[in-house]
Amino acid sequence: MAADHAATSLTGQFCGARCRPIVSIMVAAWWRVVEIQPDRPVAFDRVECLLTEDSGLEGFSMLDRSTVDSLFPSDLPETQQWEDRYPTRVLSAGALVTRFCPSPTGYAHIGGLYVATIDLDLARHSSGVYFIRIEDTDQNRSVADAEDQFSRVFDYFGISSQESGDDTYGPYRQSDRELIYLSYVRELLRQGQAYLCFASSAELAQISEQQRTGKVPTGYYGRWALWRDRDPAEVEQRIAAGDPYVVRFRAPDDAAGQRTHFTDAIRGRLEHEANRNDAVILKSSDRLTRLPTYHFAHAVDDHLMRVNLVIRGDEWISSVPLHQQLFTALGFEPIQYAHIAPLMKQIPGGKRKLSKRKDPEANVDFYLQAGYPAPAVLYYLRGLANGRLAEMPLPDAMAAPIHLAECGVAGPLVDLVKLDDISADYIATIPTPELFAEILRWASRHDALLADVLQDYSRTALRALAVERDGADNPRKDLRKWSDFRQAYGFFFDELFTPLAGADDERLKPVGIQPELAMQFAEDFATHYEPSPDGAWFDQIRERASRHGFAANARELKQNPDKYPGSIREASQLIRVALTGSTRSPDLQAVAEVLGPERVIQRVRAIRA
Template sequence: MLDRAVIDALFPADLPEPEHWEQQYPPRELPEGAQVTRFGPSPTGFVHIGGIYVATIDRDIATHSGGAYLVRVEDTDQSREVEGALDQFARAFDYFHITPDEDDTHGTYGPYRQSARERIYLTYVRHLLRQGKAYLCFATKDELADITARQQAAKLPTGYYGTWAIWRDADPADVAAKLAEGAPYVVRFRAPDNATGQRARFTDAIRGELEHEANRNDTVILKSSDQSPRLPTYHFAHAVDDHLMRVNLVIRGDEWISSVPLHQQLFDALGFEPVTYAHIAPLMKQIPGGKRKLSKRKDPEAGVDFYIQAGYPADAVLYYLRGLANGRLAEMPLDAALTTPIRLDQCGVAGPLVDLVKLEDISADHIGTLTSRQVFDAVRTWATDHDPELVAVLDTETDLALRALAVEREGVDNPRKDLRKWSDFRAAYGFFFSQLFAPLSDASDERLAPLGVAPDIAASFARDFADGYEHLTDPQEWFNQIRELAAKHGFAPNAKEYKKNPDAYSGSIREASQLVRVALTGSTRSPDLHAIAQALGAEEVLRRLRALAVPGEN
């Protein structure tokens, strides 16, 4: 074991003792049973929707238990940090209303970025070195590769442990010599001598009693001495941070179950009270023949920005995610499900499937409950970042937009569900706006082709309709204009009559009304035709009809 003076010389002279940090970050004054949770995003890529899934549960458990939820950025691997990742975290948390009680902008247990907590970690690394629970390791990359190769040849577990840990019990004189020559080193945790062959047992808040092979490896806890700043590995940093931030419940993906034995050893070596772990099953994707984890590399819907850019309503996504966590919440109305507590003991151990079709159905149902004004405000907010041209149109034509959104939405038992996300607005309602709608070029416009009406008949029908058009408020009276004009232009009064003798007619009343529909909307599918005409106003209706009234070129 190294002399204390040698150890202390490796660290800043003014480095505080552990007691200093214990006093600076005292136990929280919270009610009994309160849970302090944390979400620890790493700025090494985009935010996975699974992160929002876990953060939602973190936020919910902390809130309903009277505890606290904090966000701590785990950026100790600075070589892999991606520019803009931190901005994406903020954007995702804001969009999905998962505001932390504490983060790097506020909170008394910070800093909340691990890269800013170097002195704290160094204190506890020094503490373990002084106790002989950690040691300096000067093994080179070549030596480590050789150890691994020999272990594989001998069909032994790979790792740095036991007699393979060549610096574990090194002579202090050899360590001093290496230090004197300035050789770089890492600090490794000294795994308990009795770890090999043992089993670690722990209680998971979701999965109950679990056991796993005890950790035998002397894990690196402080990275190479030739790096600045001197940052720890995730395993060590999380143990120190969770203790000092007084986190008592860690909710994380089930890929971390195998790390629990090491984390138990670290908490024990540091003299910390261990936290409770809850390991969440990952979100999955259905594929031919089975399912797999939702992948950052393969699946666009794995990224949070996919949902933000498309404009899925945050409440609909949160409702869907909460239903994946606890199936009972999926059976509740949205408002109730968003406020009913999530229960960890009702989280499944098999990964739930992410089904975008189901999410879009939920989203459409949710949007269907909103007023025209609520939809308008949400679309405009989304468009501010994602469709500036649409913002300008909405600001110029606010009254028209509200009239358009009210069609078959307000005052009806079953409102239209043509919006599943805010980016659908252009496709569903763009035809209401002259700035976004291209009128028919003439009666041969390809958008009329599905009707099978001769261009000259379509043009004369539209011309007569425009010449005698009355902007009537009564739906039946308004439609009678089409009915009377259809008969004059040789359209059958109904589809049955047309089918009996198609050569005798230009089409049926259906084709006649569809001529008007396509003229006004550009499509054969739309909301109620009279309601559209009322929303557009007489002047715009006539402008569009007269575009159809131009004979097509044959």
Template sequence: MLDRAVIDALFPADLPEPEHWERRYPARQLDDGAKVTRFGPSPTGFVHIGGIYAAMINREVSTRSGGVYLVRVEDTDQAREVEGALAQFARAFEYFDLHPDEGDDRGDYGPYHQSQRESIYLTYVRHLLRQGKAYLCFATKDELADISARQQATKLPTGYYGKWAIWRDADPADVAAKLADGAPYVVRFRVPDDAVGQRVRFTDAIRGELEHEANRNDTVILKSSDTALRLPTYHFAHAVDDHLMRVNLVIRAEEWISSVPLHQQLFAALDFEPITYAHIAPLMKQIPGGKRKLSKRKDVEAGVDFYIEAGYPARAILYYLRGLANGRLAEVPLDEALAAPIHLDQCGVAGPLVDLVKLEDISADHIATLSSTEVYDAVHTWATQYDHELASVLDAERDLALRAISVEREGVDNPRKDLRKWSDFRGAYGFFFPQLFTPLTGPDDDRLTPVGLTPEVATTFAGDFAESYQQLDDQPEWFNQIRELATKLGFAPSPKDFKKNPDAYPGSIREASQLVRVALTGSTRSPDLHAITQALGPDEVLRRLRALAS
């Protein structure tokens, strides 16, 4: 074991003792049963939808219990940090209203970026070194590779442990010589001698009693000494931060289950009170022949920006995610599900499937319950960021937009469900706006092909209809204008009559109404035609009819 003076010389002279940090971050004054949870995003890539899933559960559990939910940015791996990742976190938390009780701009237990907590970690690394529970390791990359190769050749578990841990019980003189030479080193945790070959048990708040092999590896807890900023590895930072931030429930992905034995060892070595873990199953994707984890690299829907940029309403997504967490919540209405608690003991251990078709159905149902003003405001907010042309049009044509959105929505039992997300608005409603709609400029326009009328008939009908057109409030009276003109021009009174003798008629009343529909909307599929004309107004109706007739 190294002399204390040698150890202390490795650290800043003014580095506080552990007692300083214990006083700086006292136990929280919370009611019994209150849960302090944390979400720890790492800025090494974009935000996974599974991160929002985990953050939602963390905040839900802490809030319901009268506890605290905090966000701690785990940025110790600065070499892999991705530019813009932190801004994306902020954007995602804002979009889903998952603001923490404590984080960057609030809270007494910060800093909430691990890269800003260097002196805290160094205090506890020094503490373990002084107690002989950690040691300096000068093993080179080549030496570590050689150890791993020899272990594999003899079919032994790979790692730095036992006799393979070549600096674990090094002579202090050899350590001093290395330090004198300025050799770079890391600090490793000294696994208790009785841990190798043992099994440990712990209770998971979701999965119940679990048993795993005890950690055997002397894990690196402080990265190389040849870096300007001495930062710990995730495992050590996690133990120190969760203790000092007084976290008592860690809800995280199941991939961390295998790390629990190491984390338990670290907590014990540091004399920290153990905390409870809850490991949630990963979000999955259906693939031919089975399913797999939703992948950042393979699946566009894994990224949170996919949902934000497409304009899925946040409440619809949160409702869907809550149903994945607790199946009972998928069976109740959205408002009820968002108000109901999530129970950890009702979280499944098999990864739930992310189904975009199901999500779009949920989203369409939710949007159908919103008022025209609510839809307008949401679309406008989305378009301001992602469709500037549409945002400008909505600014200029607010009244028209509200009339358009209200078609087959206001005052009906079964409102339209053609909006599944805000990016659908241009395709579903764009034809209402003169700035976004290109009128048919004659019978050769491809959009007219599905109607099935000859060019001459199409232009004649459109011209005559424009000539006699009246903007009538009563729908049957309005439609009778089409019927009377169709009769005058020799159209069949019904599709059935036309089908019996197609050579006798230029078309039927169906083709006549579809001609008007395409002239006004550019498509054979649209909402109620009379309602469209009421939203457009007579001047715009005539402009579009005359464009076709020209």
């Protein structure tokens, strides 16, 4: 604990009720400091008097050190041991240490991926460090497989931690850091900057009800803070009885009515009402594992892990005053915060925050299951963070740095149509063998039948993917994500294709040919079909269409619609639907060449089924 930090209280240690302090002690209210000289004997009741008369804090009686220490393991390390174990990082000037801290109380949100992308980019471009810390202090709400999903997300999008294990600044899971938190909670209790609270749930509910009735701010403060200034004898009696308690932070006495400010890396100078609530910092003593709340845990963790930039959602802005108080009480250097605007969704009449409960695209699994390529998603998110990146080609945008100063204070809209376009453009640039490997990798996890088909018929798949792609100046963009493969290319495989069930099949209705004529034309085409070189292949359709009374082109049909049952266009669409099940497909001759004569004839004759 830093002994020279303003606004820390009792950072020295006392060896008895009346003794010489071991080090210089700073007794402080919020920004008001009284120094007690180390060469001057001081009675403990004199310290209480100073607190009352000079610091602006109300008089209170602290538990003696032996009582405080009895609440913790006898071998609990002192805070200085943790400070020594996690020294200041040796990094170049300007290097940023960032962290992404998902909580397993739910699945990964696309907003979390958005923040992690920024975290990682800023650390990389400043020659700093990026790591992931699992914030699992709220274990009652933990989702069983959330961390498994986190791992999939980290791996897929390339945002895995640059540090791990216990040999650096770990552990990187808060539930594994219990002893660290206990050391710092004990220190605050020793100093009188925290206290035990035995208030029951019923009492807390009654306080809230009274506050609402009286139309005053709810919270645990002032006269509502039942245990803030209780007689130590009563506290010790409750301890002896084994009654459960929480540990609360003692907010500065003069916080009510005060304003505090800080400079946000995105939003600039912000001002807020100072915190006056005595927040819980350590959860109930009746739990097997004593874990802190988020507020306290993040302060201790970010300090010891030597984080110097915290990027988080703007919903945390209102908590900054409390976090400032905690950092001051603990003697920690303050950390730069950057509060980022949330991702938004367009709705009729406006927009709202993207919701896990309402919007499937809020869950990162939506993108994994659909098979959006990671580079396309990351490129899109980078463009949401800094608009200039959206104007760059993908490789350039991925290499260019993200600037916090360019992050807006209004939440950017998540537009899946835009993401589809970006993804289609990206997929169109992938060489066919690599594209096949990506689809197979996705299918192996999300579509077992497709994976089996691709492995069994890899040559067919490669030929299918090459149609109108390999060597094309304007390659096809019918894949926006890996899950589109079934719809766009599944007809190349009998295992994924359902043949027509006769001339009345619903898929033939858009063609608009009478069933009897459709059957006659199909049989004629199948009977005389032969694989042919370029040009000659389509002549087969043209010749059969002419024999069955189809117009040579759409213009003739338009000029005399009663004379023709359709044009060459409808005749070719009849064959297209028979082969692919759709009126839209790659080049028909190329499709037929991949399918082979036997399957072409078989599928066309299905019109007569």
